[in-house]
Amino acid sequence: EVQLLQSGGGLVQPGGSLRLSCAASGFTFSSYAMSWVRQAPGKGLEWVSVISVSGGSTYYADSVKGRFTISRDNSKNTLYLQMNSLRADDTAVYYCATVQQWVVQTCFDYWGQGTLVNVSS
Amino acid sequence: EIVMTQSPATLSVSPGERATLSCRASQSVSSNLAWYQQKPGQAPRLLIYGASTRATGIPARFSGSGSGTEFTLTISSLQSEDFAVYFCQQYNRWPPEITFGQGTRLEIK
Numbered sequence: 001e002v003q004l005l006q007s008g009g010g011l012v013q014p015g016g017s018l019r020l021s022c023a024a025s026g027f028t029f030s031s032y033a034m035s036w037v038r039q040a041p042g043k044g045l046e047w048v049s050v051i052s053v054s055g056g057s058t059y060y061a062d063s064v065k066g067r068f069t070i071s072r073d074n075s076k077n078t079l080y081l082q083m084n085s086l087r088a089d090d091t092a093v094y095y096c097a098t099v100q101q102w103v104v105q106t107c108f109d110y111w112g113q114g115t116l117v118n119v120s121s
Numbered sequence: 122e123i124v125m126t127q128s129p130a131t132l133s134v135s136p137g138e139r140a141t142l143s144c145r146a147s148q149s150v151s152s153n154l155a156w157y158q159q160k161p162g163q164a165p166r167l168l169i170y171g172a173s174t175r176a177t178g179i180p181a182r183f184s185g186s187g188s189g190t191e192f193t194l195t196i197s198s199l200q201s202e203d204f205a206v207y208f209c210q211q212y213n214r215w216p217p218e219i220t221f222g223q224g225t226r227l228e229i230k
Binding site: 045047050059095100105106107108111113 | 153155157164165166167170171176177208210212215216217219220221222223224
């Protein structure tokens with residue numbers, strides 16, 4: 001069974017940093033591109049970032065470019081999102097997700113349970 | 122940015138009836154469109170990709186159609202577990218510029 005177990009959310013002050021983790025099991029993590037998607041409270045979904053299977057290619061939404069960094073450790077079956085210079089409008093539930101097929105089908109098969117990031121003073 | 126517009130915002134349908142949800146793209150996305158279902162407090166679930174291909178384990182009562190700028194998700198006979206929010210997502214470009222619709226809430230009539 002595919003499982004994506006997320007951790008690392010919480011309350012952080014504006015301008016602060018936070019790192020999210022997503023531990024994968026039940027599939028060959030190193031064979032799948034991965035992504036982060038977020039959802040502000042009561043709002044819709046917003047794509048954040050995507051990373052290739054090797055980690056050599058990464059892409060970001062304009063809203064987070066230069067502030068967030070996606071990475072992965074295939075030896076640990078874990079995906080990360082380093083978030084710096086956080087702003088109030090980054091407040092959201094963050095989901096990690098598997099990418100169905102790199103480039104060809106950039107939709108999201110399996111999702112983590114979500115972790116809340118609350119940016120507030 | 123490709124803007125995805127879903128309609129209606131809320132759809133009220135009785136169990137056993139058919140539901141038709143629409144998604145329009147501001148420019149052509151070919152067939153690079155997915156549909157998701159989200160229930161309160163849960164992560165989204167992939168239903169349809171490539172505009173019309175059901176994801177693994179998705180019941181046959183869910184079907185997708187369309188291409189270019191107009192897309193439809195049809196649920197042929199609504200079950201109680203189908204009442205949820207549905208999102209469409211386009212993934213037409215590379216490097217990715219992925220965008221979602223704002224969602225349609227499907228509620229019990």
